[in-house]
Amino acid sequence: MPVPLAEQDRSLWRADLIAEGVALITDALARHPIGPFQLRAAIAAVHDEAPEWARTDWRQLLGLYDLLRVVDPGPVVELARLVVLGELAGPSAALAALDDGVAADAAPARRAAVRAHLLARAGDDAAARATAAHAAELATNDVERRWWAARASKN
Secondary structure, three states: OOOOHHHOOHHHOOHHHHHHHHHHHHHHHHHOOOOHHHHHHHHHHHHHHOOOHHHOOHHHHHHHHHHHHHHOOOHHHHHHHHHHHHHHHOHHHHHHHHHOOOOOOOOHHHHHHHHHHHHHHOOOHHHHHHHHHHHHHHOOOHHHHHHHHHHHHOO
16 A cells, blocks of 8 residues: 555655765756756655655645746646645635636546545545545555545544
């Protein structure tokens, strides 16, 4: 089963490999035109450098997603940006943007998954569980279906 970044034990992460990756993306950003691959690598590096979820540099991530929206726009980028927005401005702001049609063209399972995450972050456990169950119904593969079904049944 997948383990979300917020739930991972980062003490198990390989600091040497993270440092190597950060050095590579830092060099790539300095020497090459910025493209979608470099931006995605930079996003991963920001997550990797944070010793815990709560200490992630959300402002830097929002800036990177804003650039990615220009360089390689799409519904997945919009949904990921909403998760970051939820950390910066609060889940209610991100839910409002989702309700206003941000990423309306995203796959329904992905929209439901982000909504469930944001509802959980907002502390609306009942709605989060119901939306997770909906995400499980909409999931297109068994792993995601089982994962969201497990989230839906959590107390």
